[in-house]
Structure formats: C-alpha cells, structure tokens
Amino acid sequence: MSKPNVYPFAAMVGQEDMKEALILNVINPGLSGVLVRGEKGTGKSTAARALAEILPLIPVVSGCPFNLDPTESGGDLCGQCTIAGCGFKSPGPNGPVLERRPVRVVELPVGATEDRVVGSIDLERALKEGEKHFEPGILAAAHRAILYVDEVNLLEDHVVDVLLDSAAMGVNTVEREGVSFSHPARFTLVGTMNPEEGELRPQLLDRFGLCVLVAGIRESGARVEVMERRLAHETDPEGFARQWEQASREIAQRIIQAKELLPRVMASREMMLAIARQCLEVGTDGHRGDIISLKTAKTLAAWQGRDQVDPAQVSRALELVLPHRVRRKPFEEVSHEQARFRAANAT
Amino acid sequence: MIVQRANQATPALVSSPPRAARSGVFPFAAILGQEEMKLALLLNAIDPGVGGVLVRGEKGTAKSTTVRALAALLPEVRTVHGCQLACDPDDPAQLCAQCRSRLARDRVLAVQSRQAPVVELPLNATEDMVLGGLDFDRAVKTGQRGFMPGLLARAHRGFLYVDEVNLLDDHLVDVILDAAASGRNRLEREGVSFSHPARFVLVGTMNPEEGELRPQLLDRFGLCVEVSGLADPEMRLRLMELREAFDQDPDSFQAQRREEAQGLALRLALARQRLGQVRLAPHHRGFISALCLENNVAGHRADLVIERAARALAAYEGRPEVASEDISRVAAMALRHRRRDPVPPPPPPEEPEPPRESEPSEEPEPPREPEQPPDPEQDQDGQNARDEQDPEEGFELPLPEPPEPESEAGDQGQALEQVFAAGPTFKVRGFSQAKDRKLRRGSGRRSATRTAQKLGRYVKSSLYGDPSDLALDATLRAAAPHQRRRRGSNRLAVAVQTQDLRLKVREKRVGNFLLFVVDASGSMGAQARMAATKGAILSLLLDAYQKRDKVAMVCFRGREASLALPPTSSIELAAKLLQELPVGGRTPLSAGLAQAHEQLRIHLRKAPESRPIVLLLSDGRANAGLHGETPPHQEALTLAAKLGDDQRVRFVVVDTEASGVVRLDLARRLAAAMGADYFRIDDLKAQDLVDIARKDNL
Structure with missing residues (x-):
C-alpha cells in the first residue's frame, strides 16, 4: 500500500511523543487531531506522511466522493449521494456496494483556495448539461480521513475560518456560487508548525486534540542512526521499505487491536475527577480539554492493551492535551506550559 | 403559470438542512449548565420578536452544540403548502406573488405544518446565496427570469444561525442587518427584481478572542449571553460521562432522552399559545425603563427587548402575568451588550500603578489642583475630534529640562x-x-481591501477583473436567459458568449x-x-x-x-x-x-x-x-x-x-x-x- 518514496513510520528514530500522539489519533479519530510544534528538520512532515501505511481499513460506499460509511447511523446519507450525483443513484436490493480501503491522508496545501477546500460548482457539468452540481472539495475527501496541513500557521486566514466552521460540527455547509449543499466532514486534523513563524489562532489551536513539541535529538548515537537510516532510504527506498515492512505491520496490527478494545475501556470516577480537577486548576477554556483528556486516557489504555484507565495514563493524557489549552498570558509561549506540565507530573 | 411544487423547478441542490447531520446532534436537554444561554434561546423560540441571541464565550463551551440542538425543539409553523418562501397563510397581507394569485384563483390556500427552520449561514457563503438570485435552471429551460430563494428566504419564520459571527465578512453582515431590520429581503440584481418577507431570529456565536463585533451589529441582537466553563469538578465529570456516552452511541443516547425532549417541545408550544395572554402591569414598565436608564443604554431597543423577553419568560413559566423577577432575569441578557459607561469617573489622583521600580522622588511634581480634568462630554464619545485647541495653547511652555536620570548620576x-x-x-x-479601490496582496484582518490574488473571499461578480478568475455562476446566470435564442450553436448545453463573462471580485482584510x-x-x-x-x-x-x-x-x-x-x-x-x-x-x-x-x-x-x-x-x-x-x-x-x-x-x-x-x-x-x-x-x-x-x- 505504501508508496515507495514514503519513509516507513516504524523506521523513525526517537520523537516518541509525536509518534504516540499520531497513533492515538489513528486509533480514536474522536481525538480530533494533533498539532506538532517544532523546529525545522525534526521529521514532522515525514511522520505525518508515513502514517498512511499504518492506517487501518474502513468500510466505505464504493465510488462515493464523500467517503460515506454505509453503516453509519441515519441511513439517509445515500440521499446525499444522489444529490451529488456520484453514480450511486439507485441502491441495489442489498443496499450500497461496499468497499474496504485504508483511511486516507489528505493533504491541504497552504496555498489552497477556499473554493477548492469547501468545494464549488461543477464547471464541466454546468456547461455540458446546463445543470448546477456540487463538485466536492478537499473537505469532502477528508471525511473520515486525516487532514494534514503542513505549516498550519501559515494558512490563509479565511481558509482557517472555513476549516473551523466545518471542524466544529463535522459538517461542511456550502453556500456559494449558486450551489447550496452540505455533507459530513469529520476529519482528524494533523498540523505541523514552526512557532518561529508565528502562532496559531487560539480558536484553531483549540481544535487540535493533542499537541506535541518536537526538537532535534540531543544524543549523538541517535543522530547518527537518523543519518544512516535516511541515507539507506534514499539510496534504496524499496529495499528500505521492505526491511521495515514487518515492523510497520506490527504497529498496524496493534492499532487494530487497540481499536477493538477501545469501546470496552472504562475510566473510574476517580480518574475522571482527577482530569476535571486538573483542567480546572490550570484554567482551560471550556470543556473540550476535559473531554479530550478522557478520550486520550482511554485510547492510551487501549493502545497499552488495558481495559481500565490508570493514573499514569491520565497524567500522560493531560500532558498531551492541556499544554496548548492553558489560558496563557498574552504571547506567552506554549512550550513553557509543556515544560511546566512535565515538571508537575514528574513530582 | 404557477408551479405546483415549487421545489421541482429547482431540483438537485436546494437540499434541506442536512438530515444526516441532524441525527448526530447532541440533545438540548442533555446539555449541562449554561442555563442562561439555554433560556435565551428558548425565549426566542417562544417569541421571535425578542430579536435574537448573541452567545459570547470561550471555546469549547457548547455554544454551537446548543444552538444546533435547539432545532429539534422548535414548534411547527403553518405555511402555505408548496410555497417556496414559507408564506404564512394567516397573514394575507404578507403573501408572496405566487400565493396571492393562487388565493385569488382558488379562494383558499392549502396549508401544511412544518418545523421552523434553523438555517446555518456558513462563513463561506457568497452574497448571491444569502440574498437569492436568478433561477438558473428555469432561465436556461424557459428563458424566463425567475427568482431562486437564498438563505434569507429559507430562514423566514425560523432561525438564522451564524457560527463565529465575528468572522463574517462585513458585506454579508450589512446584508443580513438590512433584512433583519426591515423583515424583508429586497433584491435588485442580475436582472431580477424581487422582494419577499424575511423575518428570522438571528442567532450568533462568537469567541471574543478572535475580535469583537461591530457595535451596530451587536445592538441588533436582542439578547446577549456569556458562557464559560463549569467550575464544579463533579459537573465536569458528569459532562465527560454524557459526552462519552453520546459519542459511543448517539442514537440510543438520543432515544433515552426523547421523552424529555418531547416534554420540552410541548412546553415551548404551550408557552407560545399562552404568550398573547400574558399581562404586564404598568408599574413593571416603569421598572424596565428605570433599569435601562440606569445602565445608560443607547436607544430604546433594550426596553422593548426586556418587555418581550419578560413576557416570553412568564409564558414559559406558565404565569399569566409578568413578575418582577422575570424582568430581572432577562434584563441582564438584554443590557449586557448595550450598557455604556455612565459619565466617565474623574481621573483618580494617581493611576494605580503596577510595580513601582522608579523612585517617586525623581520628578518632584508639586501636587497642584488638577486644573483641567478631562472634559466629560469629550471623553464620553471617544470619537470626538480632539483637534480643538486646548486653553493652555496660549502660553509658551519652557522646554522641560532634561529630566530625571541625569540628575541622579550625570551619565547619559x-x-x-x-x-x-x-x-x-x-x-x-x-x-x-480606509478601504479604497486598490488591489493588494497580503493577508490579515485589519483593513478591508480588494485583493488581486485569487485568494480572497469571493464576494460578488463584475464585468471587469482578472480574466483568469471567472465567476462561473454569475457567467452562467448572465448567459441563461439567452439560451433559447442561442441554442444549436454548439454541442454544449449552455452557450456562453463573451459578453456573458463575469469575473470574481474578491475581498479580504489585510494586516x-x-x-x-x-x-x-x-x-x-x-x-x-x-x-x-x-x-x-x-x-x-x-x-x-x-x-x-x-x-x-x-x-x-x-x-x-x-x-x-x-x-x-x-x-x-x-x-x-x-x-x-x-x-x-x-x-x-x-x-x-x-x-x-x-x-x-x-x-x-x-x-x-x-x-x-x-x-x-x-x-x-x-x-x-x-x-x-x-x-x-x-x-x-x-x-x-x-x-x-x-x-x-x-x-x-x-x-x-x-x-x-x-x-x-x-x-x-x-x-x-x-x-x-x-x-x-x-x-x-x-x-x-x-x-x-x-x-x-x-
């Protein structure tokens, strides 16, 4: 499945925080994404792109441009398909045709225009048939997928606005160019940014479930390892990929198991209270922090093969969820918080 | 001829609000806390005359969730069957042209009941979609210029919901304000001249971190509520539990709360019926105006809003008469965004100063009587021109000597x-x-400008502009009425000629x-x-x-x-x-x-x-x-x-x-x-x- 040029996920050296956060998001899309903050050349983009090969399969309606799930509740989704004219106009006697394919990684280029992001009028059909139809945009492709934005802090402001708009409720509503349409768009937002280039808007920041900081590795042995692997990958991408295939497959397998376990993971009252207290104490805005922390703790438990959330998982979850949500003084940096959390948790 | 089911004339894309999304909506009754916000929304559902709600608050406080959940509770409204504009059969004066001619012909109008709409205005909306415009399909097929309703028409007699209303483009804000103020949408564009009633409850949510709303728009919202996170860990825990339960199985979560939801919907419907009979004692009116005066509100909208909201609240509580507690409960919501500073307080003798690291003795300023306290008139309106020369202008001041530090160490x-x-x-x-007509590049949100890049928001179309930035919709609409005449010239369904070309006008704010x-x-x-x-x-x-x-x-x-x-x-x-x-x-x-x-x-x-x-x-x-x-x-x-x-x-x-x-x-x-x-x-x-x-x- 993996394209030959993609660096294998399993072959990444270090950056455990980032890898963990990404995997947690793959297991539970409800975590609503991860923001990777860090300096240049720390494997941010590589990791996000490499995700593709460890992603699990999902059922989709065959040929549906909106990646709809046939088993999803409220079976009127097909009505939407008809509207979009995806060819799935009359469901057969056995319902829609199913297909299983891996979760996609959809990339949102920084220069994307708003009409490409939300979708717009289908030019060809308008001219040929004289009918107005909706042409799905990136948000449609990103439904049930990972929406990856490199340098998310450089995104055009109005594109961020529409992104926020649909991220909020998981529905993309389009009212433009004579087209009025709406379709589900629930995506896992993965963004990378270099804080030196400017901060993210608080509202967008809040949409990222988790936030991790990456920095260059300080240990020389590991640095050498990075160079060696990179070189091996560049000289023989296919051979390198083959070498890591087994490791990647193991991760993918573990993800599937965690996914199955997740609904059965329980969190005790004490654990939840601990989360609520901590969120209150650091003063997060609103309740998204609590909700995501709980989900993260559960997902962590599932990833570690447990069906009960333990205190270690809670504090780890808080470490990933809270740093970018703490009400900061104007212009205080996110990294300060992360350091503080580490210190607090260590004691 | 009158089209019997108007919707058939405009097939395909006039989709009703997404049912699929509806099924995933968190139920209103299950939302914890945020009582003020819920009350404000319910009061508007009871009496649309309350004038809308603005919900301000930090992120993640269920602002959007609550508004969307409200849709399921709204009482049904009676509309003329098949009327595109949801005309009210009980109000013959406001009927649209179609309904009027139908009434004249048939003497009676078929009536249907339908749920009051909650129409969402997405930030990406273009002006023509909000206002409505030429009906493209009809124009191509019949060569007639018909009207295709926009969002404002769809929101008629329901709610118009704008998430992140402070991020909405100014020109859209103006259009909406205009319609909200007059209760009608008047359209003069693309050869279509049309006017239809558009009475809707405007509901907006915003996060003040992203910038404030223009005061004019602020005042349009009848009520304003502030939301913030819950402070009680137990409540937060309960909230997490509810959310987890909902995420795991939305359907059964909703099913469990169906009864509760129905009860609430019924209560709303009853309150609506009772509303007409609720009395307001004259002395209460005095109380309202005293409240407004005390808070220095501008204009009279606050008084009216408080009265209507208090009536709605009394109806909701099942009381036949407004009690003073009703008034005080709603007054806060009506006054919050209208209150102004009274007369500016006299400047304190010395500003409460943060860390005083410098020696106060450095500049021995003899305490003289403040001979020129800031003129209250002038301060009240910050916009006042300040270029009027002040009285001190007359005497020439000696230049202040090089101040303090030197005196201390002589070293500069x-x-x-x-x-x-x-x-x-x-x-x-x-x-x-100020905004001008120059095209610029860049991004930001301070000053509005026309933009030369293909990146700004598509606001409208024009005959002039960047030839590579075609406004397809407008071009097609321009070409549509001529199709019958041009047919056969090529194999495409729509024959577009050069004179039809319309180009996008994009606008954005630049820093x-x-x-x-x-x-x-x-x-x-x-x-x-x-x-x-x-x-x-x-x-x-x-x-x-x-x-x-x-x-x-x-x-x-x-x-x-x-x-x-x-x-x-x-x-x-x-x-x-x-x-x-x-x-x-x-x-x-x-x-x-x-x-x-x-x-x-x-x-x-x-x-x-x-x-x-x-x-x-x-x-x-x-x-x-x-x-x-x-x-x-x-x-x-x-x-x-x-x-x-x-x-x-x-x-x-x-x-x-x-x-x-x-x-x-x-x-x-x-x-x-x-x-x-x-x-x-x-x-x-x-x-x-x-x-x-x-x-x-x-």
Whole structure:
C-alpha cells in the first residue's frame, strides 16, 4: 500500500511523543487531531506522511466522493449521494456496494483556495448539461480521513475560518456560487508548525486534540542512526521499505487491536475527577480539554492493551492535551506550559 | 403559470438542512449548565420578536452544540403548502406573488405544518446565496427570469444561525442587518427584481478572542449571553460521562432522552399559545425603563427587548402575568451588550500603578489642583475630534529640562537603564486604514481591501477583473436567459458568449504594517510611565495579532534611535522584546522620527500599495536633537510635519504623559504637526461597552 518514496513510520528514530500522539489519533479519530510544534528538520512532515501505511481499513460506499460509511447511523446519507450525483443513484436490493480501503491522508496545501477546500460548482457539468452540481472539495475527501496541513500557521486566514466552521460540527455547509449543499466532514486534523513563524489562532489551536513539541535529538548515537537510516532510504527506498515492512505491520496490527478494545475501556470516577480537577486548576477554556483528556486516557489504555484507565495514563493524557489549552498570558509561549506540565507530573 | 411544487423547478441542490447531520446532534436537554444561554434561546423560540441571541464565550463551551440542538425543539409553523418562501397563510397581507394569485384563483390556500427552520449561514457563503438570485435552471429551460430563494428566504419564520459571527465578512453582515431590520429581503440584481418577507431570529456565536463585533451589529441582537466553563469538578465529570456516552452511541443516547425532549417541545408550544395572554402591569414598565436608564443604554431597543423577553419568560413559566423577577432575569441578557459607561469617573489622583521600580522622588511634581480634568462630554464619545485647541495653547511652555536620570548620576550612557514590567493590558479601540479601490496582496484582518490574488473571499461578480478568475455562476446566470435564442450553436448545453463573462471580485482584510516608535528615554521611567506604556504597546500588539499585522519597532533613547525589531509577523517576538526594553537617557525624538521615516521609506518601496500605520508613543519631551542648531523640540516638530506629508501613512500619537498634573501637551502639538490622531493611553481603551471590554482583560 505504501508508496515507495514514503519513509516507513516504524523506521523513525526517537520523537516518541509525536509518534504516540499520531497513533492515538489513528486509533480514536474522536481525538480530533494533533498539532506538532517544532523546529525545522525534526521529521514532522515525514511522520505525518508515513502514517498512511499504518492506517487501518474502513468500510466505505464504493465510488462515493464523500467517503460515506454505509453503516453509519441515519441511513439517509445515500440521499446525499444522489444529490451529488456520484453514480450511486439507485441502491441495489442489498443496499450500497461496499468497499474496504485504508483511511486516507489528505493533504491541504497552504496555498489552497477556499473554493477548492469547501468545494464549488461543477464547471464541466454546468456547461455540458446546463445543470448546477456540487463538485466536492478537499473537505469532502477528508471525511473520515486525516487532514494534514503542513505549516498550519501559515494558512490563509479565511481558509482557517472555513476549516473551523466545518471542524466544529463535522459538517461542511456550502453556500456559494449558486450551489447550496452540505455533507459530513469529520476529519482528524494533523498540523505541523514552526512557532518561529508565528502562532496559531487560539480558536484553531483549540481544535487540535493533542499537541506535541518536537526538537532535534540531543544524543549523538541517535543522530547518527537518523543519518544512516535516511541515507539507506534514499539510496534504496524499496529495499528500505521492505526491511521495515514487518515492523510497520506490527504497529498496524496493534492499532487494530487497540481499536477493538477501545469501546470496552472504562475510566473510574476517580480518574475522571482527577482530569476535571486538573483542567480546572490550570484554567482551560471550556470543556473540550476535559473531554479530550478522557478520550486520550482511554485510547492510551487501549493502545497499552488495558481495559481500565490508570493514573499514569491520565497524567500522560493531560500532558498531551492541556499544554496548548492553558489560558496563557498574552504571547506567552506554549512550550513553557509543556515544560511546566512535565515538571508537575514528574513530582 | 404557477408551479405546483415549487421545489421541482429547482431540483438537485436546494437540499434541506442536512438530515444526516441532524441525527448526530447532541440533545438540548442533555446539555449541562449554561442555563442562561439555554433560556435565551428558548425565549426566542417562544417569541421571535425578542430579536435574537448573541452567545459570547470561550471555546469549547457548547455554544454551537446548543444552538444546533435547539432545532429539534422548535414548534411547527403553518405555511402555505408548496410555497417556496414559507408564506404564512394567516397573514394575507404578507403573501408572496405566487400565493396571492393562487388565493385569488382558488379562494383558499392549502396549508401544511412544518418545523421552523434553523438555517446555518456558513462563513463561506457568497452574497448571491444569502440574498437569492436568478433561477438558473428555469432561465436556461424557459428563458424566463425567475427568482431562486437564498438563505434569507429559507430562514423566514425560523432561525438564522451564524457560527463565529465575528468572522463574517462585513458585506454579508450589512446584508443580513438590512433584512433583519426591515423583515424583508429586497433584491435588485442580475436582472431580477424581487422582494419577499424575511423575518428570522438571528442567532450568533462568537469567541471574543478572535475580535469583537461591530457595535451596530451587536445592538441588533436582542439578547446577549456569556458562557464559560463549569467550575464544579463533579459537573465536569458528569459532562465527560454524557459526552462519552453520546459519542459511543448517539442514537440510543438520543432515544433515552426523547421523552424529555418531547416534554420540552410541548412546553415551548404551550408557552407560545399562552404568550398573547400574558399581562404586564404598568408599574413593571416603569421598572424596565428605570433599569435601562440606569445602565445608560443607547436607544430604546433594550426596553422593548426586556418587555418581550419578560413576557416570553412568564409564558414559559406558565404565569399569566409578568413578575418582577422575570424582568430581572432577562434584563441582564438584554443590557449586557448595550450598557455604556455612565459619565466617565474623574481621573483618580494617581493611576494605580503596577510595580513601582522608579523612585517617586525623581520628578518632584508639586501636587497642584488638577486644573483641567478631562472634559466629560469629550471623553464620553471617544470619537470626538480632539483637534480643538486646548486653553493652555496660549502660553509658551519652557522646554522641560532634561529630566530625571541625569540628575541622579550625570551619565547619559547605558549605566542608567531600567527595565519595567509591562502594565496591565486592555482591549484596544479599532483603527484601520480606509478601504479604497486598490488591489493588494497580503493577508490579515485589519483593513478591508480588494485583493488581486485569487485568494480572497469571493464576494460578488463584475464585468471587469482578472480574466483568469471567472465567476462561473454569475457567467452562467448572465448567459441563461439567452439560451433559447442561442441554442444549436454548439454541442454544449449552455452557450456562453463573451459578453456573458463575469469575473470574481474578491475581498479580504489585510494586516497593516504597524511601525511602533517608542520613546525609551529617562523621562519615561518616571511615575512608572513606562509600565503603562508597555501595557499599552502590549495591548496594541494583542490587537495587532488579531488583525494579523506585521510589526516593527523603533526605539529612541540616549543619543540615537535604533530599529529594535525589524518588520516581522511574529508578535511573540515583539512582545518578548518589549518586556526587555530598557529605558534611560535623553530623548532624541528627532532621531526617532528620522528612523521611522527611513523604515517607512524601505517598507513603501517594497510594497508601494500598502498603507502603513505609525504609532508614536512618547511624551514629546524632546531634549536631544540631530544637529546642534535648532532646539530639539522645534526640530522634532519640523520633522514631524514633513513626515506627516506622506498621505499613504496613517499616524497615531499616543501621549504617555501622566495625567492629572500640569500637562505640557507636547505630544499633542507633535500630533497636530504630523496630522496624526492623538490619544492618551486611556483613550486607547475601547470603552464603549464596558462589560465586554472588562471581561477581555486577561
């Protein structure tokens, strides 16, 4: 499945925080994404792109441009398909045709225009048939997928606005160019940014479930390892990929198991209270922090093969969820918080 | 002929609100806390005349969730069967043309009941979709110009919901305001002339972090509620549980609460029926107007809103008469966004100053009676022109001697540097460059501009513009009425000719280039002025962040001015630098101005179409000149006047001179010479709406 040029996920050296956060998001899309903050050349983009090969399969309606799930509740989704004219106009006697394919990684280029992001009028059909139809945009492709934005802090402001708009409720509503349409768009937002280039808007920041900081590795042995692997990958991408295939497959397998376990993971009252207290104490805005922390703790438990959330998982979850949500003084940096959390948790 | 089912004429894309999304909506009854917000929404559901709700609050407080959940509770409305515009059969005067002719023909109108719509206005909406426009399909097929309803028509008799309303483009805001005020949508465009009733409840949510709403729009919302997170850990825990349960299985979660939801819907329907009979005693009306007076609200909308909301509340509670507690419960919501500062309080003798690191003895200012307290009239309306000359203008002030630090150590060098922490920050009043017709590149959200890139928001179409940026929809609509005549010329369904071509007009806000010119001389160290000044700059930077400006900073002290911060978009960097900025030494104002000029020159060469804003923060006490000959302050005034000649630049002078003592008002003269807007630090605060501003102080 993996394209030959993609660096294998399993072959990444270090950056455990980032890898963990990404995997947690793959297991539970409800975590609503991860923001990777860090300096240049720390494997941010590589990791996000490499995700593709460890992603699990999902059922989709065959040929549906909106990646709809046939088993999803409220079976009127097909009505939407008809509207979009995806060819799935009359469901057969056995319902829609199913297909299983891996979760996609959809990339949102920084220069994307708003009409490409939300979708717009289908030019060809308008001219040929004289009918107005909706042409799905990136948000449609990103439904049930990972929406990856490199340098998310450089995104055009109005594109961020529409992104926020649909991220909020998981529905993309389009009212433009004579087209009025709406379709589900629930995506896992993965963004990378270099804080030196400017901060993210608080509202967008809040949409990222988790936030991790990456920095260059300080240990020389590991640095050498990075160079060696990179070189091996560049000289023989296919051979390198083959070498890591087994490791990647193991991760993918573990993800599937965690996914199955997740609904059965329980969190005790004490654990939840601990989360609520901590969120209150650091003063997060609103309740998204609590909700995501709980989900993260559960997902962590599932990833570690447990069906009960333990205190270690809670504090780890808080470490990933809270740093970018703490009400900061104007212009205080996110990294300060992360350091503080580490210190607090260590004691 | 009258089309029987209007919807068949416009097939395909006029989809009703997404049913699929509906099924995933968190039930209203299961939302914990946020009682005020829920009440405000319910009151509007009972009586649309209450005039809408604005929900302000931090992120993640169920703002959007609650509004969307409301849709399921709304009582049904009676409409003319098959009417595209949801005409009210019980109000013959307001019928649309179709219904009127149908009534004339059939004598009776078929009636249907349907759920009141909650129409969402997405931020990406274009103007024609909001207002409605030419019915394309009909035009192609029949060559007739018909009307295709827009969002405003769909929201008629229901709710129009704008998430993140403060991010909505100004032109859309205007259009919506216009319709909301008149209750009708009038359309004159693309050869279509049409008007239809559009009475809707406007509901907006916003996060004040992303910038404020225009006061005019603010006032349009009947009620305003503030939401914040729950403070009780037990409640938060309960909330997490509910959310988890919902996420795991939305359907059964909703099923469990169906009864509760039905009960609430029934209560709403009953309240609606009862509404007409609710009485309001005359003395209560007196109470309402007293409340409004007390809070200095502008206009009379608040009185009306309180009365209607109080009636709705009484109806909801099942009482036949409005009680005074009803009024007090709703008054807070109606007054919050309308309250104004009464008469500005007299300036406190000394500002409550943050860390006092400087010796107060440095500048022995004899406590004289404040002979010129700020004129209340003038302060009340911050926009008042301040260029009127003040009484002190008459006598020529002796130049202030080189102030404090020298007196202490006689050295004007670096030895005497102090670093002050920044004072408290506040919400800054808005200022921007005026919009013109120039096309620019860039991004941000301070000043509105037409944009040359293909990146701005598509606001409307025009015959002129970038030929590669075709507005397909408008082009097709322009071509549509001619199709019957042109048919057969090629194999495409729609024959488009050159004269039909319409091009997109895009608009966006661009950040400005803000050049801070900061006086860091010794005189700024006295009276912790620098702390206040830093607070002001920090506030301006915060504002600059929200508007995505580019900032640069020139500091002057001692003998020279330097570019402390080269142009950058990283406001963090600027803030950090500001924290560490030391003060001390003489005041080379001229050098500062010269440096500012240099920076402007460089910037304008790179971006000739840009409109920079220069913010000079100083007390204007120049005491070190560039050349020995002219007195420093004279030199500064001359330079300032020269600088002010450049029409492309907007200048703002922020006077940092402490208030209350005898004011030298040198900065004011400087501002006059420069043609700049003059503010004192306190004037910078956006104080029109007290409560909101105060809340934003972090």
